[in-house]
Amino acid sequence: KKPSLAKWKANFDYSGAKYKIKVSNVSHPAIKGVFAGFAIRDALWKATKGQIYFEYIPFSMLGGEVEVLNQLQMGAIQGMAVSSVASTNLGPRMGLVNLPFLINSYEKMDKFAGNKKLYQYFLDGMKHQGIMGLDVTAYGRYGWATTIPVKTIADAKKVKFRIAEAAVNKLLYKSWGFNPVVMPWPDVPTALKQGVITGLDHTLIVSYLTKKFEVAKNYTPVNYAQGLFIWIFNEAWFKSLPEDLQKIFVKTIHEVCADYRNKCKTQEEDAAAGAKKSGVKFWDLSEADLGTLKKEGNKVHEEFADQIGAEYLKEVQKFLGYSE
Amino acid sequence: MFGRILNSLDKAMSWFEEWTLYLAVMVGLLSLFINVILRYFFHYALAWSEELIREIIILTTFIGLSTAVKNGSMITIDAAVQLIPRLRKTFAYCSHIAVLIFAILIAKLGYEMALMQARTFQKTIILEIPLVILYCILPLMGVMMFIRTIQVLYKSYMEEKSAKREE
Amino acid sequence: MELSYLIILLVLLGCMAATVPVFLCLFFTAVIGFLAFTDLPLLVLAQSLFRSMDKFALVVVLFFILCGNIMTSGSIVTKLIRFANAVVGWLPGGLAMAGILACGMFGAISGSTVATVVAIGGFMIPALVENKYEEKFALGCMTAAPNLGVIVPPSISMILYSMISAVSLEGLFLTGFVPGILIMAGMCAYSFIWALRNPGFVSAPKPTWIEVGKAFREGFWALMLPVIIFGGIFSGAFTANEAAVVACVYALVVELFIHKSMKFSQVKGVMVNSAVTSATLLIIVAGATCFGRYLTMEAIPAKISEAVVASISQPWLFLLTTNILLLAIGMFMDIISATLILGPIFLPMLDYYGINAVHFGLLMTVNLAIGYCTPPLGVSLYITGALTNRDLLFTSKAVMPWILIQITVLIIMTYLPDAVLWLPRMVGWSVD
Ligand code: NA
Numbered sequence: 034k035k036p037s038l039a040k041w042k043a044n045f046d047y048s049g050a051k052y053k054i055k056v057s058n059v060s061h062p063a064i065k066g067v068f069a070g071f072a073i074r075d076a077l078w079k080a081t082k083g084q085i086y087f088e089y090i091p092f093s094m095l096g097g098e099v100e101v102l103n104q105l106q107m108g109a110i111q112g113m114a115v116s117s118v119a120s121t122n123l124g125p126r127m128g129l130v131n132l133p134f135l136i137n138s139y140e141k142m143d144k145f146a147g148n149k150k151l152y153q154y155f156l157d158g159m160k161h162q163g164i165m166g167l168d169v170t171a172y173g174r175y176g177w178a179t180t181i182p183v184k185t186i187a188d189a190k191k192v193k194f195r196i197a198e199a200a201v202n203k204l205l206y207k208s209w210g211f212n213p214v215v216m217p218w219p220d221v222p223t224a225l226k227q228g229v230i231t232g233l234d235h236t237l238i239v240s241y242l243t244k245k246f247e248v249a250k251n252y253t254p255v256n257y258a259q260g261l262f263i264w265i266f267n268e269a270w271f272k273s274l275p276e277d278l279q280k281i282f283v284k285t286i287h288e289v290c291a292d293y294r295n296k297c298k299t300q301e302e303d304a305a306a307g308a309k310k311s312g313v314k315f316w317d318l319s320e321a322d323l324g325t326l327k328k329e330g331n332k333v334h335e336e337f338a339d340q341i342g343a344e345y346l347k348e349v350q351k352f353l354g355y356s357e
Numbered sequence: 358m359f360g361r362i363l364n365s366l367d368k369a370m371s372w373f374e375e376w377t378l379y380l381a382v383m384v385g386l387l388s389l390f391i392n393v394i395l396r397y398f399f400h401y402a403l404a405w406s407e408e409l410i411r412e413i414i415i416l417t418t419f420i421g422l423s424t425a426v427k428n429g430s431m432i433t434i435d436a437a438v439q440l441i442p443r444l445r446k447t448f449a450y451c452s453h454i455a456v457l458i459f460a461i462l463i464a465k466l467g468y469e470m471a472l473m474q475a476r477t478f479q480k481t482i483i484l485e486i487p488l489v490i491l492y493c494i495l496p497l498m499g500v501m502m503f504i505r506t507i508q509v510l511y512k513s514y515m516e517e518k519s520a521k522r523e524e
Numbered sequence: 525m526e527l528s529y530l531i532i533l534l535v536l537l538g539c540m541a542a543t544v545p546v547f548l549c550l551f552f553t554a555v556i557g558f559l560a561f562t563d564l565p566l567l568v569l570a571q572s573l574f575r576s577m578d579k580f581a582l583v584v585v586l587f588f589i590l591c592g593n594i595m596t597s598g599s600i601v602t603k604l605i606r607f608a609n610a611v612v613g614w615l616p617g618g619l620a621m622a623g624i625l626a627c628g629m630f631g632a633i634s635g636s637t638v639a640t641v642v643a644i645g646g647f648m649i650p651a652l653v654e655n656k657y658e659e660k661f662a663l664g665c666m667t668a669a670p671n672l673g674v675i676v677p678p679s680i681s682m683i684l685y686s687m688i689s690a691v692s693l694e695g696l697f698l699t700g701f702v703p704g705i706l707i708m709a710g711m712c713a714y715s716f717i718w719a720l721r722n723p724g725f726v727s728a729p730k731p732t733w734i735e736v737g738k739a740f741r742e743g744f745w746a747l748m749l750p751v752i753i754f755g756g757i758f759s760g761a762f763t764a765n766e767a768a769v770v771a772c773v774y775a776l777v778v779e780l781f782i783h784k785s786m787k788f789s790q791v792k793g794v795m796v797n798s799a800v801t802s803a804t805l806l807i808i809v810a811g812a813t814c815f816g817r818y819l820t821m822e823a824i825p826a827k828i829s830e831a832v833v834a835s836i837s838q839p840w841l842f843l844l845t846t847n848i849l850l851l852a853i854g855m856f857m858d859i860i861s862a863t864l865i866l867g868p869i870f871l872p873m874l875d876y877y878g879i880n881a882v883h884f885g886l887l888m889t890v891n892l893a894i895g896y897c898t899p900p901l902g903v904s905l906y907i908t909g910a911l912t913n914r915d916l917l918f919t920s921k922a923v924m925p926w927i928l929i930q931i932t933v934l935i936i937m938t939y940l941p942d943a944v945l946w947l948p949r950m951v952g953w954s955v956d
């Protein structure tokens with residue numbers, strides 16, 4: 034077998050590009066929502082006729098997610114596909130998508146993205162920091178990958194969950210009465226192997242592709258929220274582009290993101306099949322338990338209403354048919 | 358005069374360093390130990406102990422470095438000095454100047470980093486400590502390392518002077 | 525090689541030669557690399573420096589250092605040496621064997637070679653010379669044996685390797701026992717033969733069972749320390765982190781209340797010293813992270829991997845080359861920076877050659893441990909040299925036969941992965 038070291042190299046010579054942009058992501062390009070960056074790179078190169086080189090740096094090469102987010106803020110890099118969980122560190126409004134049982138299916142996600150007004154207001158959540166959001170790709174729906182089977186809420190209370198570095202998730206787990214550990218993603222493999230954590234709050238796709246099921250051999254698809262990568266860019270850099278290129282830039286990103294959002298659902302199905310085949314056990318919570326989770330989770334909606342914007346939140350809840 | 362200022366600074370800094378390091382290690386040890394007991398006997402874990410201990414590592418490393426400059430215990434490669442002993446003094450100056458440059462650089466960059474955390478109101482997730490406080494350790498470390506290096510330089514200068522007088 | 529890489533390499537080596545602290549050599553090289561060859565601002569480096577310390581995996585370093593310091597300030601070390609001497613001291617070359625054994629036992633508690641050299645070497649070299657051992661022999665033996673400090677788990681290089689490779693730390697720890705025991709056996713055998721070939725040489729009288737029992741009783745609490753650490757990790761009762769913490773508390777309680785060889789007033793000093801020692805080590809981790817940031821930005825690990833994979837196709841040849849390379853690098857670089865910088869370069873290649881990542885972690889550790897005793901940069905050589913007022917040339921020559929024994933064990937370990945992997949497999953750590 035040959036190593037795939039050069040698998041994602043650009044197959045064009047970008048040395049003559051007039052505009053260069055560094056865009057980062059902390060995850061693995063095997064996830065379609067992450068790979069989208071390479072697709073954007075190629076599509077942009079073609080659409081701008083070799084004027085913009087979108088240098089894509091995945092794999093936590095520039096550090097942890099919050100670290101990279103700060104790099105974007107200080108202009109060290111010009112763009113990032115930030116996960117919805119981490120985005121709240123700079124834009125509290127972006128916590129919207131992490132709220133439990135609000136945007137928790139592919140249909141609701143499409144519906145939300147289809148509403149220009151509500152969607153754009155969400156994407157503008159970091160505008161006050163000089164960061165603009167253009168679109169999102171997805172990495173699946175959130176559930177629990179655990180070392181012990183989790184079939185009930187009582188089971189879940191025995192698990193030491195790793196959750197992302199995000200206030201919404203922390204509050205959610207507190208309201209559920211669970212036992213969360215907040216740690217940066219790169220520390221997770223060691224922590225899981227050492228038993229510092231015994232479960233992951235993450236999506237099926239990510240747990241499967243990043244091989245977390247080798248240790249945590251159970252999955253409970255709670256599907257309480259969509260995991261999203263929000264494609265955010267330094268506004269000052271964007272404004273420095275000539276107007277025609279700005280238009281092409283936005284258009285290309287929309288096209289590629291829409292395409293790759295569609296690919297996420299299939300990838301989740303493939304991941305489920307692959308995981309089952311490799312011996313991962315799937316467990317479902319009862320309707321009653323899901324109801325309890327939803328009810329307890331509503332506290333998070335209430336608590337974050339002010340940060341997200343109470344009016345706006347109400348409008349989104351109504352639009353997507355969320356009720357307490 | 359200069360010597361006296363350095364001397365009282367040294368006392369104040371040593372006091373600060375020692376107590377910071379002592380308390381940090383003690384608190385870290387106790388909180389982790391309590392966590393082991395809780396996990397082992399009560400199947401319970403403190404959510405904050407992991408975050409706290411990570412912050413303790415940050416604190417002890419960066420504050421401990423100031424003491425390391427004072428003690429001259431930073432890890433260096435002395436091979437060249439061993440092979441060519443007459444370069445000892447020159448190399449020592451190189452090393453001190455390098456530390457001074459680092460101290461200035463990290464004080465400046467650390468200050469900028471801290472400002473940015475203040476502007477964006479970022480906090481740690483569990484304990485909700487404002488990140489600006491944590492990042493302030495960087496400029497603090499820069500200033501302390503700078504003063505420590507000046508102290509070391511002054512001390513070796515005075516020793517040299519008195520050695521010459523004895524000759 | 526591109527010119528820019530050559531400049532970076534020269535800056536790094538130049539700084540190191542000029543006795544600039546190691547972490548600064550790495551940091552400055554990264555600064556120059558960033559300024560000259562990337563368009564990223566230096567703030568990124570300051571941030572990396574800071575964030576690299578925000579790692580749970582590093583906690584264990586501080587507490588294993590603390591545990592070692594508590595033992596050295598109290599009487600645990602003396603009791604370990606006394607017990608070892610009661611057991612093997614009467615054999616030909618027995619006192620040297622006791623020193624080697626003590627290094628192994630101390631190594632089973634401490635994660636660092638430097639701590640082992642200071643704690644055991646500082647005591648044993650004068651003792652050996654007093655008992656008519658040749659100075660060269662005593663010096664060589666007690667410079668090389670402390671390598672067990674980092675080969676026998678816990679081990680700082682294993683902690684860092686597990687951090688970057690995500691292999692199980694407990695599993696990796698368990699691979700250190702077999703080479704540790706083989707090295708002890710080899711070195712003891714050499715002492716035995718050496719003593720037989722030097723006839724004028726008298727060993728201590730054979731102790732009675734009562735005397736051995738007495739040494740055991742006195743050393744009981746000290747001997748329980750490695751048992752707790754390894755019993756705990758072995759049985760899965762503790763993670764490595766927890767074992768370190770429990771060991772610290774245990775050692776404190778034993779020294780304060782049972783041996784009464786440590787006063788409450790000393791506790792603060794020990795903790796402060798441990799924090800400073802840990803700071804001097806961890807700051808190298810921070811410097812190496814910054815340097816690593818530069819390397820990844822320039823895709824240097826990937827370029828090296830490609831070149832290696834293109835020119836070497838046999839796993840055995842790859843392992844041989846890596847061993848030679850690591851031994852050579854160990855001559856110039858300290859174990860922390862070497863692990864953190866070389867690890868990410870080697871790791872992506874392991875799959876291609878079908879080499880087990882846990883096995884490789886052990887090989888890196890043993891290789892770089894040997895580097896403690898190789899000139900020109902051999903930290904142990906300087907410490908024992910300073911203890912005996914001998915220069916680098918003398919200590920380097922003295923340590924040669926002992927290093928050859930360790931290299932032999934290394935070669936055996938290299939080509940018999942199962943010889944080290946059976947232990948973690950048996951205990952149930954996934955090492956595949
Ligand atoms: Na050890």
Ligand code: NA
Binds near residue numbers: 854856
């Ligand atoms: Na060496």
